[in-house]
Amino acid sequence: MIKIATWNVNSVKARLPLLLRWLEEFSPDVLLLQELKCIEEAFPREEIEDKGYNIAVKGQKTYNGVAILSKSPIEIDLTELPGDREDLQARYIEGFTFNVRVASIYVPNGNPVETDKFPYKISFMERLHNHVKTLLSHEEAFVLGGDYNVIPEERDCYAPGNWEGDALYRPETHAEWRKIIYLGLTDSFRAKNQEEGHYSYWDYQGGAWNKDNGIRIDHLLLSPHAADRLNDVGIDKSPRGWERPSDHTPVWCELETN
DNA sequence: ATGGTTGACGATCAA
Numbered sequence: 001m002i003k004i005a006t007w008n009v010n011s012v013k014a015r016l017p018l019l020l021r022w023l024e025e026f027s028p029d030v031l032l033l034q035e036l037k038c039i040e041e042a043f044p045r046e047e048i049e050d051k052g053y054n055i056a057v058k059g060q061k062t063y064n065g066v067a068i069l070s071k072s073p074i075e076i077d078l079t080e081l082p083g084d085r086e087d088l089q090a091r092y093i094e095g096f097t098f099n100v101r102v103a104s105i106y107v108p109n110g111n112p113v114e115t116d117k118f119p120y121k122i123s124f125m126e127r128l129h130n131h132v133k134t135l136l137s138h139e140e141a142f143v144l145g146g147d148y149n150v151i152p153e154e155r156d157c158y159a160p161g162n163w164e165g166d167a168l169y170r171p172e173t174h175a176e177w178r179k180i181i182y183l184g185l186t187d188s189f190r191a192k193n194q195e196e197g198h199y200s201y202w203d204y205q206g207g208a209w210n211k212d213n214g215i216r217i218d219h220l221l222l223s224p225h226a227a228d229r230l231n232d233v234g235i236d237k238s239p240r241g242w243e244r245p246s247d248h249t250p251v252w253c254e255l256e257t258n
Numbered sequence: 259a260t261g262g263t264t265g266a267c268g269a270t271c272a273a
Contacts, residue, residue: 010264013266014266035265037265038266061266061267062265062271062272063266063272063273109272111272117272149273203273204262204263204264205262205263206263207262246264247263
């Protein structure tokens with residue numbers, strides 16, 4: 001079995017103690033990180049290598065930043081999402097490890113929707129849609145994990161009415177999400193669990209964590225070959241309750257080894 | 259209670 005997880009850590013430097021603790025306790029084989037908020041040179045490489053991980057980083061000062069951690073060597077193939085050479089934001093890294101293609105993705109938030117942030121989000125999702133078509137043509141097992149900043153359905157948020165008009169819940173956002181899924185990808189969490197009320201993010205504000213006012217926006221999307229090997233999935237809520245947490249908590253899936 | 263969190267940065271923006 002191979003355990004693959006995704007976690008938006010909201011600053012890898014601020015979250016290092018929690019990250020090290022979670023690597024120790026959960027011991028994922030592969031961990032996809034988002035929102036590093038640092039350049040590659042500032043990434044806490046040694047501390048994570050000491051836990052037994054290989055590391056590939058696409059960093060950026062202050063904002064964004066994604067990484068792949070793996071107990072097995074990582075072959076990096078892409079450090080940006082194809083389709084827009086002018087997009088300099090560090091939101092995509094893709095590689096090959098444990099005989100599986102993996103990507104760590106940080107889809108733009110897109111709010112406020114009346115600014116250019118929303119069309120940037122939509123065009124990023126269109127580029128992802130195009131890239132997924134290319135990936136599918138190779139007939140490989142792949143796992144695309146990350147913070148998609150998409151609440152897929154009503155059952156993925158505590159109060160759907162509050163999200164009307166938000167970039168995470170807009171009709172255009174749902175349309176792009178469905179375009180990607182309908183290419184043949186599996187939302188791994190929904191392959192095993194149909195219940196409402198399972199979340200991966202709780203806002204820092206308004207006591208959202210204590211009230212369980214969350215949303216499910218961190219996803220692990222599987223290619224057909226990977227979905228055939230899906231054994232189990234879960235959301236590990238515990239790190240959200242630790243001291244100085246990220247506002248996101250890790251989401252994981254377990255694939256059978258072949 | 260004209261507010262509400264957190265992080266990086268630099269005196270504000272982004273989420």
